[in-house]
Structure formats: C-alpha cells, structure tokens
Amino acid sequence: MSFTGGSLRGVPLTLPHIWLLRLDGQMDTCLSPQEEQWCGALPEGLRARYRSSRSQLRRCVAGLLGCGEERVALHSPPGQPPRLEGGQGHVSISHSGQGLLLAWSPTPIGVDLERVDRPVQADLLAQRFFPPQEVEELMRLPWPARPARVLESWVRKEAAIKWRGATLASDLRHWCWNHDRQELFHLERGWKPGCALRLQEGWCCAAVGDGVASARWR
Numbered sequence: 001m002s003f004t005g006g007s008l009r010g011v012p013l014t015l016p017h018i019w020l021l022r023l024d025g026q027m028d029t030c031l032s033p034q035e036e037q038w039c040g041a042l043p044e045g046l047r048a049r050y051r052s053s054r055s056q057l058r059r060c061v062a063g064l065l066g067c068g069e070e071r072v073a074l075h076s077p078p079g080q081p082p083r084l085e086g087g088q089g090h091v092s093i094s095h096s097g098q099g100l101l102l103a104w105s106p107t108p109i110g111v112d113l114e115r116v117d118r119p120v121q122a123d124l125l126a127q128r129f130f131p132p133q134e135v136e137e138l139m140r141l142p143w144p145a146r147p148a149r150v151l152e153s154w155v156r157k158e159a160a161i162k163w164r165g166a167t168l169a170s171d172l173r174h175w176c177w178n179h180d181r182q183e184l185f186h187l188e189r190g191w192k193p194g195c196a197l198r199l200q201e202g203w204c205c206a207a208v209g210d211g212v213a214s215a216r217w218r
Helices: 033-041 044-065 122-129 132-139 143-164 168-174
Strands: 017-022 090-096 099-105 109-115 175-178 183-186 195-200 203-209
Touching: 017 044, 017 203, 033 044, 044 090, 044 099, 090 143, 099 109, 099 203, 109 143, 122 132, 122 143, 132 143, 132 175, 143 168, 143 175, 143 183, 143 195, 143 203, 168 175
Parallel strands: 090 109
Antiparallel strands: 017 099, 090 099, 109 203, 175 183, 195 203
C-alpha cells in the first residue's frame, strides 16, 4: 500500500496527525519479524520500550491509512529515526519517562516531548546551547519564568532537528526561538518551519513541519 493523499473515512490525510500515548499503554504487540530480531538483540532494560513504541506507531499508522499493521512499511532500527517506505508518508517519535509522542504527516515532521515539571537549569542550558540573541531575550525575564521558556524552546528545537534529520550535536546551536514573534528559525540556513507547541496531561509537546498548526491531535 502506498499513500496517495485524500482522506480516510472523512479524516483528511493532507494534515499531520499526532498521538500522545503511554509507553506502558500497549499490552499486545505487532512488530515485524525484523523488528522482533532487533528487539531481541537489545539489552533487557530497553526491550519493553522498543516493543511498545514501535507497536503503537505501527498501529496508529495502520489505523490512519486503513491497512493492516503488517502492511505498514516501517523501517525502525533501534537508535535510528523511524521512517516509512513505499510512499506511505513520514513519521516521528519521541519518548520521555512513560510518555510517548508519535506523528504521521504527508511531508517530513519532527516531534519532541518533556514533562512540564522537569527540573531545568535554565540559565546554564541557555548559555551553553542557545544562540546569543535568544539568551539575551531570556535574561530579560524574571528568573521564575525562565525554566518553562527554556523547556519550551528546547522541545521545539529537538523537533526541528528531527524534522531535518540532523543531530543535536551538529545543529542545536543553529536553531533560535523568538518568543515575541513566535518564530523558530535556523541561523545558517534561514529555514522557518511551521512549529506548534501543546501542553497536555502534564507534557510539553512540540511538532515541527508543514501543517503542524492544523495537526489532528489524538
């Protein structure tokens, strides 16, 4: 099966779809034989996370595209960004603790999530990883407001890095979030992708890519 646009039972497939789930919320699994092999080779402590996240991703995409889970052309080796083959669209995945954020889109997409109450050394993180103009804007805030601002900027940038298929080490410093203009942009390349942030069930969730402002959240 390949994705060709249009809609499924009235659900538009021209927009991103995003699911906020739990890693411990999937009891039965639907991994491919290759994924079962990869899963079995992981350290025991990582197997449950891999099994749950990939099974839930398969199930969400299958339900969206109207095909069997075994027909989802997912290529998702451990430690690598998952991708769909055969023209079925694009996916992204993020997990933190028991939180799991999944996304599908007809165009490249990146997502990230963190707990809203995660302790953040705001000034230290910003001065080490954020560009000077963003640090300057941050330091004008009263100290109690900085941790939330840094966390929200961070998840946006991680999502942007996944959208581009880059790495934190190579690209984090090049992304800048301007809160006043509500704009995420790349200092070297000039990219200004669509960016959406959602606070839900104690999680800070970000999505970057075309159409994310109108994404269907599940």
